[in-house]
Amino acid sequence: MTETRLFLNGRFYLGEPGRYAEALACVDGRIAALGNCAEIEAAFPSASTKIDLAGKTIWPGLTDSHLHLLLLGQRLSAIDCDAPSKAEMLRRVAARAEALKDDSWLVGFGWNQNSWTPPQYGTAAELDAFSGSHPVILYARSLHAAWVNSAALAQAGITPATPDPAGGTIQRDAAGRPSGILLENAISMVEGAIPPAVPDQIEDYLLRAQLHLLSLGITCVHDFDRWEHLETLFRLEASGQLKLKVFKSLPAESLDRILRENLRQVLEARTLVRPGWVKAFADGALGPQTAAMLQPYEGTQERGLLQLRARDVFDLGVHAAQGGWPLAVHAIGDAANREVLKGFALLRQYEAENRLPHLPHRVEHAQIVAPEDLDEFARLDVTASVQPIHATSDMETADRHWGSRCAYAYPYGALGNHSARLIFGSDAPVESANPFCGIHAAVSRRRQDGAPGAAGWQPAQKVSLAQAFQAYTRQPSGALDPAFLEGSFRLGRAADMILLPEDPYRMDSNDIWTLKPSATIIAGEMVYSDEHA
DSSP states (O other), X not given: OOOEEEEESOEEEOSSTTOEESEEEEETTEEEEEEOHHHHHXXXXXXXXXXXXXXXXXXXXXXXXXXXXXXXXXXXXXXXXXXXXXXXXXXXXXXXXXXXXXXXXXXXXXXXXXXXXXXXXXXXXXXHHHHTTOOEEEEETTSSEEEEOXXXXXXXXXXXXXXXXXXXXXXXXXXXXXXXXXXXXXXXHHHTTSOOOOHHHHHHXXXXXXXXXXXXXXEEEEEOOXXXXXXXHHHHHHXXXXXXXXXXXXXXXXXXXXXXXXXXXXXXXXXXXXXXXXXXXXXXXTTTTOSOOSSOOTTSSOOOOOOOOHHHHHHHHHHHHTTTOOEEEEEOSHHHHHHHHHHHHHHHHHHHHTTOOOOOOXXXXXXXXXXXXXXXXXXXXXXXXXXXXXXXXXHHHHHHHHGGGGGGBSOHHHHHHTTOOEEEOOOTTSSOOOHHHHHHHXXXXXXXXXXXXXXXXXXXXXXXXXXXXXXXXXXXXXXXXXXXXXXXXXXXXXXXXXXXXXXXXXXXXXXXXXXXXXXXXETTEEEEEGGXX
């Protein structure tokens, strides 16, 4: 039976400043008409539901183009390590240890040694003094470093004789003993000792993450976690509990399994959990100086860790294309971005020569790009998937490690000026999933407290509010398929929308981060309202 809902007396933003509609008709979850109230009510006289929006501004639902869905749910349940000092963070560990009656693992997220005075990593011994008998793993904000205690090292079998794994580092003290800090692939050595979450825990994590995202106006996500929660997502979709659209990416090291199990076809047959990208890593991160650089970090001879060369990207892309999968390659340093773009150039040539589909490849993060490489994104039709809130979080660290090269760090303005397709995300739980914090960072290049000043950090890299809006709405759908324009109020599109208490175009751009949707609607159904929060 057809269900028609009318949304009346609103200000539906049509993608350009000054263009609004007053009313929208939704038939079976899709947009059937836009216009003024009289037109819509006359066209649909037998509508089952009429909703008065009381003059609120309505935006399409927002897409977070890079987050970690399961990790976000775990983060919402874990120790908050985003503390102003190491001492305060250790106090939080102690409080959680005292609250638990068994010897279960303690997990935390969000520490950043660069924000402490003085900047310094912690040690296993420091954690031991506060964690009791619990093994502990605390993830850095970047997720590229972890701080563990002696119990965790013991359960993982890490001793002074344990060699560094490929692509990772076990930091050691002067005597050669593991210090408690693990970088990159070394983290997985301890993760392998953690008992896996049971299905009920995973379901709880995902539902916590979903509610949090819906409260922020996010209706679609590109999920870059691994396999652990895929079956749970399927169950939540089948039971009707999943409301978000989830484009699920899978790790490159599992590519043989992905192809063997025809995962793309499996996902394409579903409604809400859809196929994303095959995810690979070309380098590390800025904080631990593992992002691969063309020139050394300031005051050092270190250039980071380059994990993929152009030929590796090409070989991986050819293999993934056998199953129709595009690539998403993590590249933060300018050397990593250059190698990945060279690899994509080889892939584009191969696709053309062999009359293969032109797949929607993308670079994740692109935090510093050499000026001469900026044109390559548009020339190769490679999407730049970036997280604006990283710029304002990282600015002091970037200035310290990259110096004058920061003129092209987090280069959203330059990428836009060079016609690159920009899509925005948060990398949650690395950063807040709040898209209005991301929009604020992109248009102002300032933190919420106003730092570093009125002009913002590297102000040439600002984007306009209209560009930021597109990077959270239409552009993510274009990165999936240029013809697939969800994220807009167009006939036939899903009726996904968020109700805003103020019009962002009528606000001071420095206040946009304060916005919070009063309701979120997916396919015409209200899935979140602050009246029921």
